[in-house]
Amino acid sequence: MKKDTIIIGDALTVLRTLPDNSVDVGVTSPPYNKGERDKGWLVDKVIYDIASDRKDEVEYQEEQINVLNELYRIIKPGGSFFYNHKLRWNRGWLIHPYHWVSKTKWVIRQEIIWQRKIAGNIRGWRFWQVDERVFWLCKPRKGEENEPIGEELKPRHAKLTSIWQIRPEDKINWVPDPFPLALPARCIYSVMDERKGCVIDPYAGSGTTLVAAKLLGHEFLGIEISEEYTKKALERLLNAEREKKRLLEELKLHQVELTFQERKQRGIAKPRKTIKKALAPKQERMF
Numbered sequence: 001m002k003k004d005t006i007i008i009g010d011a012l013t014v015l016r017t018l019p020d021n022s023v024d025v026g027v028t029s030p031p032y033n034k035g036e037r038d039k040g041w042l043v044d045k046v047i048y049d050i051a052s053d054r055k056d057e058v059e060y061q062e063e064q065i066n067v068l069n070e071l072y073r074i075i076k077p078g079g080s081f082f083y084n085h086k087l088r089w090n091r092g093w094l095i096h097p098y099h100w101v102s103k104t105k106w107v108i109r110q111e112i113i114w115q116r117k118i119a120g121n122i123r124g125w126r127f128w129q130v131d132e133r134v135f136w137l138c139k140p141r142k143g144e145e146n147e148p149i150g151e152e153l154k155p156r157h158a159k160l161t162s163i164w165q166i167r168p169e170d171k172i173n174w175v176p177d178p179f180p181l182a183l184p185a186r187c188i189y190s191v192m193d194e195r196k197g198c199v200i201d202p203y204a205g206s207g208t209t210l211v212a213a214k215l216l217g218h219e220f221l222g223i224e225i226s227e228e229y230t231k232k233a234l235e236r237l238l239n240a241e242r243e244k245k246r247l248l249e250e251l252k253l254h255q256v257e258l259t260f261q262e263r264k265q266r267g268i269a270k271p272r273k274t275i276k277k278a279l280a281p282k283q284e285r286m287f
């Protein structure tokens with residue numbers, strides 16, 4: 001299997017050619033099928049270089065299920081895939097991504113709220129939608145298919161919650177809706193920790209997931225339908241080191257004063273204030 005590159009082509013078609021159990025972790029944000037016509041007046045229309053963001057919704061969801069099931073085959077047992085999507089409405093009816101994600105082979109480990117802090121692609125019918133979702137999907141380890149609890153997160157990630165407050169990317173403007181680097185970096189680092197492996201993004205766009213993977217020392221593989229985006233993403237990957245500072249800012253959040261086990265042993269339910277108390281000598285803690 002090719003590595004450290006981006007294959008130009010349709011995600012599903014290319015995924016079908018990749019071997020079973022060959023990748024450790026993946027992160028992606030597919031086209032959302034938001035439609036190019038009814039975008040509202042607050043943001044630009046989503047128009048990709050060549051792909052359409054306006055498909056029949058049933059076909060769209062079937063395609064996404066097929067893509068996710070191919071990824072399930074390709075990811076190693078015990079591996080994870082992070083699938084970013086958002087809630088949409090069609091003529092007033094809510095379309096939640098859980099609707100099709102739950103029809104795939106994956107075990108849904110968690111639905112993370114990505115609080116983007118700013119947004120504005122709906123009009124006055126609802127409160128401003130500032131969130132997106134990140135589904136943390138797991139492939140059970142061998143023998144754990146009926147009880148897919150999975151591996152525990154390493155203590156250093158313990159401060160992160162199920163709500164991720166990360167501002168949208170503001171420097172890359174040649175792909176609609178690129179990830180901020182922190183998002184794929186958080187996904188990859190939280191599950192891989194110091195282990196090294198291979199990371200995939202089947203809708204690679206500007207290559208943010210792949211840049212995060214490279215900076216974290218992993219092999220990577222992207223798939224992208226646009227030749228133009230791929231050319232620019234490969235250039236970006238060559239200069240990945242320039243983005244190291246942003247990666248390090250994210251890694252700073254993956255630190256704890258006490259591990260899960262130490263907190264449990266000291267009977268500390270909540271971090272912060274109580275941690276200070278627990279660390280202080282006994283006599284100082286009397287008041």
Ligand SMILES: C[S@@+](CC[C@H](N)C(=O)[O-])C[C@H]1O[C@@H](n2cnc3c(N)ncnc32)[C@H](O)[C@@H]1O
Nearest residue numbers: 010011031051178179203205206207208224225
């Ligand atoms: C939301 S963007 C991904 C942005 C990416 N996360 C980043 O950080 O730049 C979706 C990408 O999927 C690509 N795309 C759309 N349809 C595709 C398909 N069938 N196969 C592969 N890529 C596709 C688009 O060209 C676009 O670059």
